Amino acid sequence: MFSPLFKANLYLSLFGWSKVPLIWLCRPKILTxxxxxxxxxxxxxxxxxxxxNSMYFGALAVGADIAGGFMAMSKAENRxxxxSLAFKAVQGEFLKRPEADVVFVCEDGELIDAMLDKTTxxxxxxxxxxxxxxxCPSLHGDEVMAKFVLTLSVKKRG
Incomplete structure (x- = not known):
């Protein structure tokens, strides 16, 4: 009835509203x-x-947090x-001012699969x-505005 992307966005919105209001206030949307x-x-x-008039550092951190953590949460749920998921460290490199909507891209699906395999x-x-x-695709295409490296920490619960 509803697409997986619609369900993921609904879950993210409800999670933000109920657990981490700052996420909800930033109005993130899952594109892929x-x-x-x-x-x-x-x-x-x-x-x-x-x-x-560029994206605030705190909002950039929220986007990096979601991009780094949502895939792990989604993969674990699908399995x-x-x-239990947390971030233990963060590094940020700010290369250019993001003066439009920002898209946060994480392509570490295989690494996250391996992490989940190991903890389970x-x-x-x-x-x-x-x-x-x-x-900022609308202004600069695929040029990286900021790069984040977050240490993702996962552990099987129960």
Whole structure:
């Protein structure tokens, strides 16, 4: 009845509203979600921009967080696994001011699969670095505006 992308966006919106209101306030939208890649767009609006009319650092961090974590949550749910997910470290490199809607791209699907395989088989916490690139397609195509490396930490629950 509803597409998987519609369901994922509904889940993200409800998760943000009920668990992490800052996510909800940034109004992210999942553009692509498959086995290999996730793309999340955060619009440049009053709530997400800074005094220079570019995307505020905090909103960029929210986008990187969602892009790095949503794929792991989605993959675990599709497997029927319950996991605990957190970020242990973050590195950000800001290359150019994002002065339009920003799309956050994470293409670490295979790495996340391997992490989930390891934690479900061993029960141990698994930490790996995932890469998220922030782009402004409407202004600069695929040119990277910011690059984030987040240490994703997953552990099987229960």
């Amino acid at each position: 979600l498959n086995e290999h890649k996730v793309e999340i767009r955060i619009p440049l609006k009053r709530r997400t921009k800074n005094h220079l 029927g696994e319950k996991i 088989s061993t029960g141990e916490r698994v930490n790996e670095a995932v890469t998220i690139n922030a782009i």
